[in-house]
Amino acid sequence: MKIKLLTLFVILGLVLSACGGGGNAEATESAVSEVGGGTVTLILPEEPTTLNFFLADAAIVRQVADATSMTGLATIDENGDFVAVLAQELPTLENGGLSDDYLTVTWKLREGLKWSDGEPLTSDDVRFTIEVLSNPDSGALVGTSGFDLITSVETPDDLTTVLTYSEPYPGYLDQFSYGLFPRHATGEPADMANWEWNRNPVTAGPFILSNWASGESISFTRNPNYYEAGKPYLDGLVFAIVPEPAAQSAMMLNSEAQVHLWPGEFKADYDEFLKGKAQQYLIPGIWNMAIDFNLSAPFDGDPTAATPHPILGDIRVRQAIASAIDYQTLQQDVLQGSVGDSTNPFAYGWYKCDLPRKFGYDVEKANQLLDEAGWVMGDDGIRVAKGAMYADDGTRLSLELQGYTAFDPLQLTEEFIVENLKAIGVEARIQNYDFSIIFGSYEDNSPRAVGDYDMLIFDRGFTTEPQGYNFDAYHSSRIPTESNPTGGNYFRWVNPQVDAALELAGSSFDTQTRIDAYCEVGQAVIDDLPQIYLYLFQDNYGIADSLTGYTLNTWGSMSWGAQNWQFK
Amino acid sequence: MTTYAIRRVLQTIPILFIISVLLFIMVRSAPGGPLTAARRNPNISKEQIEAIEEKLGLNDPLPVQYGRWLGDMFKGDMGESIKFRRPVSEMINERIPNTLLLVGVSFLVTLLIAIPIGIWSARKPYSLFDYAVTTVTFIGQSIPVYWLGLGLIVIFYVTLKNPISGEPFFPVGGMNTRGKEGELLDTLWHLALPVTALSMGWVAWYSRFLRSSMLDILHEDYIRTARAKGMKEQLVHYKHALRNAILPLVTLIALDLPSLFAGALFVETIFSWPGMGRLFWDAAKGRDYPVLLGVVMITATLIIVCNILADLAYGWLDPRVKYE
Numbered sequence: 098m099k100i101k102l103l104t105l106f107v108i109l110g111l112v113l114s115a116c117g118g119g120g121n122a123e124a125t126e127s128a129v130s131e132v133g134g135g136t137v138t139l140i141l142p143e144e145p146t147t148l149n150f151f152l153a154d155a156a157i158v159r160q161v162a163d164a165t166s167m168t169g170l171a172t173i174d175e176n177g178d179f180v181a182v183l184a185q186e187l188p189t190l191e192n193g194g195l196s197d198d199y200l201t202v203t204w205k206l207r208e209g210l211k212w213s214d215g216e217p218l219t220s221d222d223v224r225f226t227i228e229v230l231s232n233p234d235s236g237a238l239v240g241t242s243g244f245d246l247i248t249s250v251e252t253p254d255d256l257t258t259v260l261t262y263s264e265p266y267p268g269y270l271d272q273f274s275y276g277l278f279p280r281h282a283t284g285e286p287a288d289m290a291n292w293e294w295n296r297n298p299v300t301a302g303p304f305i306l307s308n309w310a311s312g313e314s315i316s317f318t319r320n321p322n323y324y325e326a327g328k329p330y331l332d333g334l335v336f337a338i339v340p341e342p343a344a345q346s347a348m349m350l351n352s353e354a355q356v357h358l359w360p361g362e363f364k365a366d367y368d369e370f371l372k373g374k375a376q377q378y379l380i381p382g383i384w385n386m387a388i389d390f391n392l393s394a395p396f397d398g399d400p401t402a403a404t405p406h407p408i409l410g411d412i413r414v415r416q417a418i419a420s421a422i423d424y425q426t427l428q429q430d431v432l433q434g435s436v437g438d439s440t441n442p443f444a445y446g447w448y449k450c451d452l453p454r455k456f457g458y459d460v461e462k463a464n465q466l467l468d469e470a471g472w473v474m475g476d477d478g479i480r481v482a483k484g485a486m487y488a489d490d491g492t493r494l495s496l497e498l499q500g501y502t503a504f505d506p507l508q509l510t511e512e513f514i515v516e517n518l519k520a521i522g523v524e525a526r527i528q529n530y531d532f533s534i535i536f537g538s539y540e541d542n543s544p545r546a547v548g549d550y551d552m553l554i555f556d557r558g559f560t561t562e563p564q565g566y567n568f569d570a571y572h573s574s575r576i577p578t579e580s581n582p583t584g585g586n587y588f589r590w591v592n593p594q595v596d597a598a599l600e601l602a603g604s605s606f607d608t609q610t611r612i613d614a615y616c617e618v619g620q621a622v623i624d625d626l627p628q629i630y631l632y633l634f635q636d637n638y639g640i641a642d643s644l645t646g647y648t649l650n651t652w653g654s655m656s657w658g659a660q661n662w663q664f665k
Numbered sequence: 666m667t668t669y670a671i672r673r674v675l676q677t678i679p680i681l682f683i684i685s686v687l688l689f690i691m692v693r694s695a696p697g698g699p700l701t702a703a704r705r706n707p708n709i710s711k712e713q714i715e716a717i718e719e720k721l722g723l724n725d726p727l728p729v730q731y732g733r734w735l736g737d738m739f740k741g742d743m744g745e746s747i748k749f750r751r752p753v754s755e756m757i758n759e760r761i762p763n764t765l766l767l768v769g770v771s772f773l774v775t776l777l778i779a780i781p782i783g784i785w786s787a788r789k790p791y792s793l794f795d796y797a798v799t800t801v802t803f804i805g806q807s808i809p810v811y812w813l814g815l816g817l818i819v820i821f822y823v824t825l826k827n828p829i830s831g832e833p834f835f836p837v838g839g840m841n842t843r844g845k846e847g848e849l850l851d852t853l854w855h856l857a858l859p860v861t862a863l864s865m866g867w868v869a870w871y872s873r874f875l876r877s878s879m880l881d882i883l884h885e886d887y888i889r890t891a892r893a894k895g896m897k898e899q900l901v902h903y904k905h906a907l908r909n910a911i912l913p914l915v916t917l918i919a920l921d922l923p924s925l926f927a928g929a930l931f932v933e934t935i936f937s938w939p940g941m942g943r944l945f946w947d948a949a950k951g952r953d954y955p956v957l958l959g960v961v962m963i964t965a966t967l968i969i970v971c972n973i974l975a976d977l978a979y980g981w982l983d984p985r986v987k988y989e
Binding site: 290 | 695696697698701703704705706709710711712713715716720748749750751756759760763818819822823833837838839840843846934935936937939940943944947952
């Protein structure tokens with residue numbers, strides 16, 4: 098008996114020693130380089146799926162890729178301006194890089210550029226990058242805009258690339274700001290999704306991969322062939338994958354990590370906890386929180402704007418709701434200053450529109466608007482319809498407020514809004530769904546797509562080129578229906594003036610004309626209230642006091658500019 | 666016994682088939698899909714998403730997709746992760762050794778502590794030792810593992826420091842210190858806290874189980890007989906009582922064995938341990954169907970196999986049990 102039990106243990110032990118020893122024990126060298134700059138550890142809450150930005154479906158990829166594979170001809174700096182990186186200078190009208198008809202762009206590479214494996218980086222690699230990103234079968238998810246407009250590529254010498262466009266393309270700098278592909282170290286363009294390069298890129302960036310321990314860490318060493326002499330200053334970077342927020346902050350406390358992506362604590366608490374070790378820094382992000390209204394009747398089987406919403410169809414109700422929200426308290430107390438103010442979709446970027454709220458916090462005004470609109474106070478403190486525009490008499494002023502689950506700031510905001518609305522006799526019922534339902538497709542019966550909701554609260558964002566997103570969200574041709582399932586005008590908002598402004602912004606090459614057009618849309622949102630903007634999220638990073646040269650960049654990520662970092 | 670074993674193994678085939686169908690339906694009826702995150706990425710157009718769904722075959726009828734997946738599984742191909750574009754088998758192979766190490770060591774530690782405790786508190790029931798152990802095990806059983814894990818980090822990583830080097834006593838997580846990958850001592854050092862967190866509940870559970878099983882048996886007639894004929898207490902306990910008391914424990918162990926492969930999500934998350942639990946959870950969150958199905962099918966298979974092993978071990982350990 099004893100012997101048999103013992104055998105069981107021995108077998109278990111053998112299994113363990115056989116399997117346990119051999120894991121991912123690839124020893125990483127921690128080579129000490131002559132530059133002697135040390136290694137910075139960066140904390141990631143989850144593992145990126147790839148180091149190829151163009152395949153990235155989530156923001157986490159760029160957090161790592163910026164340090165290695167995303168060095169392109171240009172980049173967007175912390176001021177939002179384009180600057181040349183691998184190019185000698187930006188092609189403009191003044192220097193002749195951009196032709197007078199905007200159809201020809203000439204890029205000149207710096208001299209003596211090399212890939213991280215020592216091979217020369219030439220105009221042929223620029224050509225290859227275009228071949229890949231213009232290939233519809235490449236599997237690229239992002240960064241492909243404008244490549245289909247390039248009709249010819251000429252490379253008269255190793256440094257020069259001359260591009261001809263079929264029509265003027267305002268994003269001609271942006272499209273070359275996310276990295277180049279080496280022809281010799283990748284593969285077929287149509288097979289991009291499966292390149293080995295995606296997990297171990299040969300690059301022109303400051304750091305190169307040395308070890309990827311799945312689920313644990315991704316390590317990089319300095320690229321000896323980086324184009325800026327003497328940079329990067331550091332010997333290496335380690336991205337540690339640490340899912341538990343408390344463990345992340347503990348690592349910062351023990352100086353085991355120097356850069357902390359998206360700390361879970363508010364700045365005041367964080368700085369107090371890590372006093373003398375690290376601080377939290379905030380920069381405006383691109384995620385803009387708003388309450389969307391459904392202007393069309395929900396649950397009537399008709400996704401179009403034909404029938405107005407019985408309650409929200411009356412603009413006075415929307416104005417009353419806008420006046421009932423205490424924006425200041427929400428931003429500064431509830432969310433402890435972790436967010437900035439925002440009144441319209443264009444809250445950041447070159448297209449930013451500083452427009453004041455038309456309906457600020459004013460409870461008296463809100464009550465007055467509802468009284469006028471035919472909503473009288475009921476016995477239970479919730480108003481009921483009595484002579485309202487669309488609602489039958491006796492209808493309670495009760496609306497569902499949909500959001501998505503498991504995102505603390507959103508839940509705090511919802512609860513605060515419910516309190517605010519209760520104060521003016523409006524009942525808001527919180528109904529949170531999984532992320533995948535809120536952002537699901539028309540075919541999946543996502544409530545916002547099929548138009549079966551009252552109010553929806555979520556954060557949206559767009560990048561340096563705003564046209565695609567905003568046309569989709571606000572143009573009346575983009576109301577989602579059976580025949581137009583991908584439309585993004587979930588409000589069912591029809592405003593001819595907005596349609597015209599969006600069309601103008603999409604066809605103009607003149608920046609000021611475009612800004613004016615977008616601001617016209619922004620103003621219409623404020624006037625017409627298809628949605629109410631609440632606040633703009635800020636990106637937050639915890640950065641150790643021992644690190645210098647760190648630059649916060651709305652358009653970059655946590656590892657943007659890592660070549661400039663140094664230990665004090 | 667051999668025919669019984671063969672019959673049981675053959676029975677697993679239809680069971681696994683039914684499990685695979687149910688799993689496929691459950692996984693696919695969860696809301697959303699692998700491209701949900703892409704859907705809210707402002708850089709990705711909806712047309713691109715549709716094109717990729719088409720390319721991945723996600724728009725085909727479910728039975729067609731199931732047939733394709735099952736066909737691949739028969740060929741030993743678990744498919745490719747939608748998110749990582751890597752073979753599922755490769756991703757699972759990376760994680761299994763880590764999980765075996767963490768859960769296996771915890772298991773071993775559990776048994777080494779729980780069995781003596783169980784025996785001792787049964788030998789001297791209602792003694793000071795028994796009461797002390799009972800109290801501690803009840804506490805161990807009631808503490809949620811994530812709370813215990815965080816508590817251990819606060820005590821041994823944040824608060825207490827080695828007075829000589831000023832370094833924390835134990836690391837906050839991960840499997841190795843950078844540059845010391847594969848070094849046994851370093852790995853053991855990293856194992857200390859997660860193993861403690863994981864074993865605490867198990868020790869409580871196993872020792873309680875063994876204690877009550879021992880107590881039951883100590884009241885049996887044949888124990889009284891053994892004592893009556895003047896046998897030493899030592900022998901009564903270890904030869905006669907323990908042998909029978911440990912039988913139900915074998916079943917319990919066999920049923921817990923699959924977690925060696927399934928991993929321990931909470932502990933893996935808190936201590937940044939790259940195990941199967943996190944692979945499963947990440948795949949579930951991202952609706953990475955091939956990875957999700959691969960992990961769950963392996964776990965399901967192991968549960969069935971371990972059940973068979975438990976039954977067979979029972980017959981082996983207890984001569985009274987006969988399989989026809």
